[in-house]
Amino acid sequence: MVKQIKKAAVLGSGVMGSGIAAHLANVGIPTLLLDIVPNELTKEEAAKGLTLNDKVVRNRIAEAGKQKLLKQKPAPLTTKDNLSLIEAGNLEDDLERLSEVDWIIEVVVERLDIKKSVFEKVDQYRKPGTIVSSNTSGISVNAMAEGRSEDFRKHFLGTHFFNPPRYLKLLEVIPTKDTDPEVVHFMEKFGEDVLGKGVVIAKDTPNFIANRIGTYGLLITLQEVLNNGYSIGEVDSITGPMIGRPKSATFRTLDVVGLDTFVHVANNVKDQVEGEEKEVFTVPPLLEKMLERKWLGAKTGQGFFLKKGKEIHELNPNTLEYEPVKKLRTPSTELAKQQKGSKAKLQALVYADDRAGKLLWSVFSKTLVYSAELLYEIADDIVAVDNAMKWGFGWEQGPFESWDAIGLEKSVQRMESEGLTVPSWIKEMIANGATSFYKEDNGTILYYDRGEYKPVKQNEKSINLKLLKKQKGEIMKNSGASLIDIGDGVALLEFHSPNNAIGLDIIQMINKSIEEVEKNYKGLVIANQGKNFCVGANIAMMLMEAQDDNIFELDFVIRQFHKAMLNIKYSKKPVVAAPHQMALGGGAEVILPAARIQASPESYIGLVEVGVGLIPGGGGTKELYIKHLNSMPKGVKFDLQEVANKVFETVATAKVSTSAEEAREFGFLNNLDGISKNPDHVIYDAKQVVIELYESGYQPPVRKKVPVVGETGYATLLLGAQGMHLSGYISEHDLKIAKKLAYVLAGGKVPFGTEVDEEYILDLEREAFLSLIAEPKTQMRMQHMLVKGKPLRN
Numbered sequence: 001m002v003k004q005i006k007k008a009a010v011l012g013s014g015v016m017g018s019g020i021a022a023h024l025a026n027v028g029i030p031t032l033l034l035d036i037v038p039n040e041l042t043k044e045e046a047a048k049g050l051t052l053n054d055k056v057v058r059n060r061i062a063e064a065g066k067q068k069l070l071k072q073k074p075a076p077l078t079t080k081d082n083l084s085l086i087e088a089g090n091l092e093d094d095l096e097r098l099s100e101v102d103w104i105i106e107v108v109v110e111r112l113d114i115k116k117s118v119f120e121k122v123d124q125y126r127k128p129g130t131i132v133s134s135n136t137s138g139i140s141v142n143a144m145a146e147g148r149s150e151d152f153r154k155h156f157l158g159t160h161f162f163n164p165p166r167y168l169k170l171l172e173v174i175p176t177k178d179t180d181p182e183v184v185h186f187m188e189k190f191g192e193d194v195l196g197k198g199v200v201i202a203k204d205t206p207n208f209i210a211n212r213i214g215t216y217g218l219l220i221t222l223q224e225v226l227n228n229g230y231s232i233g234e235v236d237s238i239t240g241p242m243i244g245r246p247k248s249a250t251f252r253t254l255d256v257v258g259l260d261t262f263v264h265v266a267n268n269v270k271d272q273v274e275g276e277e278k279e280v281f282t283v284p285p286l287l288e289k290m291l292e293r294k295w296l297g298a299k300t301g302q303g304f305f306l307k308k309g310k311e312i313h314e315l316n317p318n319t320l321e322y323e324p325v326k327k328l329r330t331p332s333t334e335l336a337k338q339q340k341g342s343k344a345k346l347q348a349l350v351y352a353d354d355r356a357g358k359l360l361w362s363v364f365s366k367t368l369v370y371s372a373e374l375l376y377e378i379a380d381d382i383v384a385v386d387n388a389m390k391w392g393f394g395w396e397q398g399p400f401e402s403w404d405a406i407g408l409e410k411s412v413q414r415m416e417s418e419g420l421t422v423p424s425w426i427k428e429m430i431a432n433g434a435t436s437f438y439k440e441d442n443g444t445i446l447y448y449d450r451g452e453y454k455p456v457k458q459n460e461k462s463i464n465l466k467l468l469k470k471q472k473g474e475i476m477k478n479s480g481a482s483l484i485d486i487g488d489g490v491a492l493l494e495f496h497s498p499n500n501a502i503g504l505d506i507i508q509m510i511n512k513s514i515e516e517v518e519k520n521y522k523g524l525v526i527a528n529q530g531k532n533f534c535v536g537a538n539i540a541m542m543l544m545e546a547q548d549d550n551i552f553e554l555d556f557v558i559r560q561f562h563k564a565m566l567n568i569k570y571s572k573k574p575v576v577a578a579p580h581q582m583a584l585g586g587g588a589e590v591i592l593p594a595a596r597i598q599a600s601p602e603s604y605i606g607l608v609e610v611g612v613g614l615i616p617g618g619g620g621t622k623e624l625y626i627k628h629l630n631s632m633p634k635g636v637k638f639d640l641q642e643v644a645n646k647v648f649e650t651v652a653t654a655k656v657s658t659s660a661e662e663a664r665e666f667g668f669l670n671n672l673d674g675i676s677k678n679p680d681h682v683i684y685d686a687k688q689v690v691i692e693l694y695e696s697g698y699q700p701p702v703r704k705k706v707p708v709v710g711e712t713g714y715a716t717l718l719l720g721a722q723g724m725h726l727s728g729y730i731s732e733h734d735l736k737i738a739k740k741l742a743y744v745l746a747g748g749k750v751p752f753g754t755e756v757d758e759e760y761i762l763d764l765e766r767e768a769f770l771s772l773i774a775e776p777k778t779q780m781r782m783q784h785m786l787v788k789g790k791p792l793r794n
Contacts, residue, residue, distance in 0.1 A: 005102040013065025017107035022069050022076035023165040025085035027677055034089045035062040062088035076166050078659035098125040107135045115144050123152045133159040138207040138268040142176045153178040162392045170391035171197035172208045192459055196678035198391040200384045206272040209378050210392035215265050217367045221250050224359055232304045233314040233325035238356050244342030244396030251304035255297030286317050330354040342396045343405040350406050365415050371399035372423045381449050382437055383456055400437040443471030461681040465529050480505030483513045489522040490687045500530050501538040502586040510564040518572045523690035527578035527683050536585025543782045546773045561618045562762045569593035570700045574693035578686035584608045592623035597673040598686035599660035605668045606656030611791040613778030615741045617769035622761045628667045644709045648717045648745055652738055705755035708747025717742035733777045740768040
């Protein structure tokens with residue numbers, strides 16, 4: 001039995017195969033990427049005098065798949081350096097090398113005969129115990145394994161990644177009748193702990209779980225358009241964030257997926273089912289016409305939507321002409337906008353007697369009944385189905401959670417009154433007094449399964465703060481943040497202000513939390529489970545004070561913020577910051593002074609204040625500079641100016657990392673900081689770091705003076721900015737901001753190499769920040785960001 005996967009092979013280097021190889025490289029697994037041998041030379045190869053026997057020609061297809069990873073958007077690689085972990089080869093010369101790997105993933109064309117012929121070769125070269133899997137999106141895994149050796153069949157299963165593999169959380173694991181249960185268990189744990197996925201065990205049925213239900217939902221929504229006169233834009237305006245679904249809603253999702261791919265997935269189910277289900281999965285003539293015209297969506301530049309200049313137009317399904325996008329506005333959509341949370345929004349919409357309500361009721365009622373009918377055919381329980389839809393399709397709530405949200409009994413009565421056949425197991429469930437699929441008991445979530453409620457199985461590394469607060473309560477809280485006991489002597493500071501924006505309430509809680517932790521805990525984790533870790537200080541509050549000329553109040557807030565950041569840095573107990581998604585501006589300033597940072601893999605970190613006409617006001621420039629200095633090799637002479645230049649460029653251009661790996665390259669993380677493989681495990685991992693630091697006798701850093709580049713360094717820092725201003729690339733106000741930033745970073749008017757106190761740099765920063773926020777042009781930038789959500793260049 002494989003105990004760990006040290007090396008892998010991916011067979012097939014198309015978008016999906018190369019994407020899986022990239023994801024393996026992202027988690028540090030060297031990967032062999034193999035594809036077929038070309039049967040003819042390109043013009044360039046012929047011109048170089050190459051032949052079909054040359055290795056560079058024979059590996060061309062896989063090498064091209066590998067190189068495309070550098071150009072794709074969104075980026076499949078967390079850092080370009082990971083490309084070196086992928087080695088291109090071919091399916092003839094390199095088959096023997098399959099004996100070197102622990103996991104072989106097949107990602108070739110979706111045809112059973114081709115897959116079987118690939119597995120026949122794999123069976124000859126793999127070493128016993130090597131796991132083999134198929135990334136099929138719907139072909140029977142049992143059929144693929146037919147005729148293979150016993151050891152192959154024991155170690156074979158489906159592993160269906162969702163595209164793009166780096167970003168989509170779902171991994172469906174599909175065992176065959178012969179797969180060793182230990183292999184299934186290993187892949188589930190490996191998928192979660194190493195690949196960072198949400199793993200769902202699916203049964204070997206057409207399209208498995210997510211694509212089966214997702215495709216059904218998309219097709220019946222399209223039927224509503226064709227039968228009841230809704231427009232494409234109207235449907236998308238209410239089937240996205242308004243009901244807890246992604247912004248791409250219904251038809252923009254189809255455009256992104258590609259119409260050809262969608263039709264293939266639909267046909268796969270249609271060919272294997274009967275009766276009413278077969279009818280639903282039979283694609284309507286509209287899709288056939290779009291396929292004929294190559295209107296496949298994003299990949300061909302038009303589909304259900306077409307961009308005309310700056311305007312987006314929608315397809316009229318009757319005329320096949322493109323028209324300006326329409327939105328559906330009804331009393332229920334206006335009411336839903338005022339509701340908080342997707343449960344309240346759904347209730348406002350689904351039962352409404354208007355066009356929005358009728359559309360959503362029709363789609364929801366059919367999709368919920370379909371999910372319930374299929375349940376035990378496609379999965380072991382409702383949790384697997386709900387997770388598959390949340391992780392694969394980006395739904396905020398899965399089908400059974402949505403059903404609870406709209407009220408099980410009320411909806412079932414209406415479904416039956418309208419002639420829908422609700423599965424008998426649900427009627428029995430209600431008759432036995434169970435009125436919801438999920439319920440909570442003392443902070444434990446239970447789900448309904450075959451007549452009883454069972455606890456939802458959780459990976460021990462997934463800490464749910466909401467449930468933890470219900471179980472243990474809070475140590476202390478205010479309007480902006482809470483201090484929570486997360487066990488084993490570790491406390492956690494959670495921000496929960498609107499958008500986690502930093503105001504005085506959060507600053508006060510930081511100070512109180514450090515005080516409490518120094519007395520009674522081993523250490524502190526700073527983390528939360530909001531959409532983003534923290535996107536900075538409360539701009540609206542700062543702008544209001546600045547416009548009222550209340551500089552004294554702003555001065556007080558900045559001094560308080562500086563004090564709190566120094567408390568984090570010099571706390572007697574270790575403080576570990578655990579950012580996820582966006583940690584921008586003040587959010588980055590909170591994590592930089594921590595003893596350690598334990599980042600989620602998708603951490604987008606940056607000091608972005610110049611975008612609103614400011615420089616970092618909470619010590620961010622100083623901490624980033626010190627972090628760079630501390631990462632210099634001890635005892636080796638280095639160029640201080642080069643360090644200052646790099647920090648200046650990072651802050652002046654508002655660089656934001658596109659991954660935690662890139663944050664390390666930018667210097668926001670150092671070599672001691674960690675990156676969790678699974679975003680759900682970041683709080684657990686941070687907690688372990690706190691315990692480790694505490695048990696190894698943690699001592700806070702010693703206060704030291706900081707060497708700066710002074711007046712001569714200031715002039716050097718400004719050279720580039722002045723050149724850009726003279727060339728017209730940046731405005732007069734941009735140059736003013738750059739001068740202020742350079743002055744702070746250089747340490748003001750002192751000789752090169754002077755060592756200064758941290759407080760001295762903070763004073764320079766505070767003065768620069770306050771002078772900039774008083775500028776009318778900065779206030780215009782702040783106003784523009786609040787209203788438009790993007791920077792103003794003035």
